[in-house]
Amino acid sequence: MFCKHCGKNIDPKAAVCVTCGAPTGCGERFCANCGCPLQPGAAICMSCGVATKTVVPGAKSKMAAGLLGIFLGAFGVHNFYLGYIGKAVTQLCLSAGSILLTIITCGVAGVITPFIILGASIWGLIEGIMILCGNINTDGNGNPLGE
């Protein structure tokens, strides 16, 4: 592989480049696969076609989180997935709590339950769209989201 910072050939097992001292995998100026200079901001290498952006291992999927928010957002599923536990629990309590309340009160609370669930659904829907649009682009630990 090649240093992404200076383009010199380096040992794949090396943690840092012996030429420039940059950690391997860091830098955006050269292709790690073929060592060719990259266009600034290029997503793939024009010489060998390899993706230049290193995907962070364990990165949460933006697509999955967005879709979870849109379809199951009322129950906070997307926030559980991303690790925003506080928000997730709040959404789950709103929806599940109101359903529970309806059961306990033998349906009396059912008058307001649909509105609470609707509100939580809209909240989840908006967050799902924000995730897909990149307005929310980190998980609960501050790690960037993957595709």
Ligand SMILES: [Zn+2]
């Ligand atoms: Zn280097």
Ligand SMILES: [Zn+2]
């Ligand atoms: Zn290349």
